[in-house]
Amino acid sequence: MLVLMLCASCVKGIKLPESRIEFVSVAETKGSPFLDLRFSSKTNLLTFFKSNTGEDQLGEALICSLDQNVAFERRQDLPRYLEGEMVEVGGPGPGQDGKHIYSARLFAMQTPDGGTSSTFIPKAQLLEVLRGQDSLACRVFTSSYSYGGYYSNSMNVPAVEVVRAIE
Structure with missing residues (x-):
């Protein structure tokens, strides 16, 4: 019990x-199975x-639900999703309205067994899923050792734009 209390106090x-x-x-992304999704934020997400808090981050990723009307709290809750690491491609300079521009190279995954394992979603199946939706809910995920995981607010991405990019 003492060890559990000590571990819980670290977060x-x-x-x-x-x-x-x-x-x-x-x-x-030419010659690649990835999609390049660009988004902006007034927050510098790479130094969030x-x-x-003054602490370093453990990495950053953009995660998008492929299931309609799913307001997700954790990626582990998603049966189908897009995910990819992100980088900053434009800073808050002139004409940017104080926004950072980010790029995430996304790949499609599914967890058919409730999250125990993941497999890639084939292009034909991904297009079928996307054509049945209006938009995808996406969030940025980052974490630190002491504070745990953090998710940004949700962003809606028009599904028709993703289909157009794939085709």
């Missing part, structure tokens, strides 16, 4: 600020924890 429970993200564009 800090402060309220972190919300981060809004906004869709910019999506395109195919350093700016708000």
Whole structure:
């Protein structure tokens, strides 16, 4: 019991600020199975924890639900999703309205057995899933050792734009 209490005390429970993200564009990545999804945020998502807590981050990813009307709290809850690491491709300079521009190279995955294992979703199946939807809910995920995981606010990506990029 003492060990459990000590481990639980390592995770800090402060309220972190919300981060809004906004869709910019999506395109195919030539010669690759990835999609390049671009989005913006007034928050520097690559230094989110350093700016708000003084701690380093463990990585950043964009995650999009492929299941209609799923407001997800954790990626592990998603049976089908797009996921990819993100990088900053434009800073808050002139004409950017104070926004950082990010690019995420996304790949499609499914967890048919409730999250125990993951497999890639074939292109034909991905197109079928996307054609039955209006939009995808996407969120940025990052984490730190002491504070655990953090998800940004949700961003809606038009499914028709993703289909156009794949085709």
